[in-house]
Amino acid sequence: MQANLDFCLKCGKDASNIETCECGSTTFAFGFNISLIDSILVCGCGSKVFKIVSDSKFSEFTITNYRCTKCDNLIGVQCEVDKFQTYGLEET
Numbered sequence: 001m002q003a004n005l006d007f008c009l010k011c012g013k014d015a016s017n018i019e020t021c022e023c024g025s026t027t028f029a030f031g032f033n034i035s036l037i038d039s040i041l042v043c044g045c046g047s048k049v050f051k052i053v054s055d056s057k058f059s060e061f062t063i064t065n066y067r068c069t070k071c072d073n074l075i076g077v078q079c080e081v082d083k084f085q086t087y088g089l090e091e092t
């Protein structure tokens, strides 16, 4: 799995190596073959539905891993503890 943060889950800006996006969001999505279209996280296969596979809590942030329900693509969402907002991320 790629460890680099990829983009802000709220506004879609590139969020590599930053902790807080300029929009104020601290929730970032990372992974391969994903993009944010109209504020909704979309897998490269076209699916917008992801299911949670794991949830790891660290002292300052939480990383939740999801898999695309269609092609099994693994993605992650990092957010500050207790500030999780799914924005456009749909879950099953």
Ligand SMILES: [Zn+2]
Pocket (backbone or CB within 6 Å): 008, 009, 010, 011, 012, 013, 021, 022, 023, 024, 025
């Ligand atoms: Zn942002």
Ligand SMILES: [Zn+2]
Pocket (backbone or CB within 6 Å): 043, 044, 045, 046, 047, 068, 069, 070, 071, 072, 073
């Ligand atoms: Zn997919």
